Amino acid sequence: MTRPRLYSGMQPSADSLQIGNYIGALLQWRDLQEEYQAFFSVVDLHALTQPNDPAELREKTRRTAAQYIAAGIEPSKSTLYVQSHVRAHAELAWVLSTITGFGEANRMTQFKDKSARYGADQTNVGLFTYPVLMAADILLYQTDIVPVGDDQKQHVELTRDLAERFNSRYGQTFRMPMPVIQQDTARIYDLQNPTAKMSKSAESDAGVLWMLDDPAVSAKKIMRAVTDSEGVVRYDKENKPGVSNLLVIYAALTGRQIPSIEDEYAGRGYGDFKKGLAEVVVNEFGPVRARALELLDDPAELDRVLAANADRAAEVADATLADVYAKVGLLRRG
Ligand code: ATP
Ligand code: LTN
Secondary structure (H helix, E strand, O other), rough: OOOOOOEEOOOOOOOOOOOHHHHHHHHHHHHHHHHHHEEEEEOOHHHHHOOOOHHHHHHHHHHHHHHOOOOOOOOOOOEEEEEEEEEEEHHHHHHHOOOOOHHHHHHHHHHHHHHHHHHHHHOOOOHHHHHHHHHHHHHOOOOOEEEOOOHHHHHHHHHHHHHHHHHHHHOOOOOEEEEEEOOHHHOOEEEOOOOOOOOOOOOOOOOOEEOOOOOHHHHHHHHHHOOOOOOOOOOOOOOHHHHHHHHHHHHHOOOOOOOHHHHOOOOOOOOHHHHHHHHHHHHHHHHHHHHHHHHHHHHHHHHHHHHHHHHHHHHHHHHHHHHHHHHOOOOOOO
């Protein structure tokens, strides 16, 4: 029996991933790769929608891939590759863009947010068609499930609309993907601003725990995390967002329930609690960081792994693309 397919990806938008990416995405991906035939990409074509230094983009792409592997995505089990290594992505995106309504694309809230934030000068057409490229990523692999954060749900819905439209116009071509939205309990907030999501592209990195940070730096950031004046280690997202966020991180990394952690720290201050959490974080990320740095020490070998995985991805993607080209009436090269 063939296993159902899974597709997900992240942009190489920083030198290091942050622990929100790890808890909210990589930990799930690692577990899901056992049950699904999984494809995980580093979406470098998507990253081009933002200004990048070329050498830095290359480096961030390698580093992102190394961190996927270090976190437990196995390139022999899953297909872990760089999006631009498989040409079919850009090609299918073009075809899909011709069945996407302008108004439909214009309703994407992420585009509205980003274009408002960057201003008209910095808003490129690629940012506008970003969701169409994402639809191509998903549809090329005949994907069954797409694990993503809440902010990407609208893009997966657009993907479904495009799949349905194409299938009804040209006959069954794409499998209908289902979004699997990350649970609220897996959402991590900025340590200095605990009502804002922790993010790779945060303006200040004081509240961001990087996977590749030196352990001493992570510990310091945790000790300085914003809390409150109550002094009780208790989960209360509304009134105690800082402490609640630290509890969520603690629970996610240890697999423990929040009440058991609250009990352990009952009657003790935030200092003790933060020290405990710093230990948990350092223990978890120490080996992950070491493995990522080891992989990055041998870029030629890492590139070979990525190339072999891109070949496997291309086999699936090219078959879908050939079907699409034939269905829409592109003349086959003789
Ligand atoms: P950027 O700032 O470049 O948008 P990001 O760090 O916000 O980056 P994405 O690249 O948008 O992250 O997301 C990659 C994956 O990590 C997604 O599945 C997303 O849901 C997850 N993720 C990102 N930030 C968090 C967070 N703070 N908590 C939980 N999951 C997160
Ligand atoms: N847009 C997503 C990254 C992404 C993706 C995908 C996720 C690009 N293509 C396909 C799932 C499936 C993001 O910014 N997190």
